[in-house]
Amino acid sequence: MMESALVRKAGRAAGFLGLTVVSGVSVAVGLRVASNEKKWLVRDRVTAEWSKGLLKLFGVELVLGGAPPGVPGVGRGQGRVVVANHRSIIDIAILLATFGGAVLSRADLATWPVVGPSARAAGTIFVDRADKASGHKAILQMVKRLEENDTICLFPEGTTYADDEVRSFKPGGFVAAARTSAPVVPVGITYPNAGAGFGDETFVQHLGRLAETPHMVTHVEIGAPMSIAEGEAVDAFRERCRSEVARLVAIARARHHTRST
Numbered sequence: 001m002m003e004s005a006l007v008r009k010a011g012r013a014a015g016f017l018g019l020t021v022v023s024g025v026s027v028a029v030g031l032r033v034a035s036n037e038k039k040w041l042v043r044d045r046v047t048a049e050w051s052k053g054l055l056k057l058f059g060v061e062l063v064l065g066g067a068p069p070g071v072p073g074v075g076r077g078q079g080r081v082v083v084a085n086h087r088s089i090i091d092i093a094i095l096l097a098t099f100g101g102a103v104l105s106r107a108d109l110a111t112w113p114v115v116g117p118s119a120r121a122a123g124t125i126f127v128d129r130a131d132k133a134s135g136h137k138a139i140l141q142m143v144k145r146l147e148e149n150d151t152i153c154l155f156p157e158g159t160t161y162a163d164d165e166v167r168s169f170k171p172g173g174f175v176a177a178a179r180t181s182a183p184v185v186p187v188g189i190t191y192p193n194a195g196a197g198f199g200d201e202t203f204v205q206h207l208g209r210l211a212e213t214p215h216m217v218t219h220v221e222i223g224a225p226m227s228i229a230e231g232e233a234v235d236a237f238r239e240r241c242r243s244e245v246a247r248l249v250a251i252a253r254a255r256h257h258t259r260s261t
Contacts, residue, residue: 024118101151
């Protein structure tokens with residue numbers, strides 16, 4: 001049993017690195033040779049393969065509920081911002097596999113070996129939340145992508161937490177949505193154990209724990225797209241979206257309880 005767990009952990013760690021490297025190279029090369037009209041399609045295809053491959057590698061079974069996710073990535077005729085609670089590094093693969101597009105990520109990820117170059121190649125937008133200039137630059141980048149009808153996936157809590165409570169949201173993504181009249185799609189994500197999120201673990205520790213888990217059912221509850229109302233302040237809209245994500249998390253958690261009984 002112990003040997004089997006160690007073999008599984010080593011295999012998944014190697015698979016994660018291999019998938020990430022291959023995807024990073026594939027999207028970098030693909031973008032270099034693709035026409036301007038095809039660049040986003042190349043990115044969407046590669047990131048879809050990476051994210052779905054990662055979920056399969058780590059034995060993650062997605063159970064989708066609520067509204068349909070719509071056309072992934074670019075191609076709907078309008079940009080959109082997808083916002084979710086953040087509990088695990090696997091959340092990134094979940095949103096990309098379900099919605100496509102690009103991710104807003106913490107700035108230091110760009111410097112990580114293997115992961116950083118691949119994330120940059122895939123069009124990740126990086127932000128240092130402690131730096132106002134970085135935040136402003138990220139908003140401008142999101143606005144540009146939304147005007148190009150792209151999907152931006154982000155976790156507005158700003159970091160990961162171990163439990164189901166949905167903390168306050170950072171404003172950047174909602175400012176970009178308001179400036180472009182892009183809808184915000186709220187999403188609630190739950191894992192089998194309500195306290196099994198990232199928490200205070202390091203990236204390596206959390207990846208190792210994921211690699212040891214034989215199979216994991218993750219419930220994803222998708223809400224209807226939300227738009228800022230005429231005359232509504234961005235902060236009020238942000239809180240309205242946070243409340244909806246919290247409601248969706250509660251629904252997803254209830255589905256977990258139903259499935260386990």
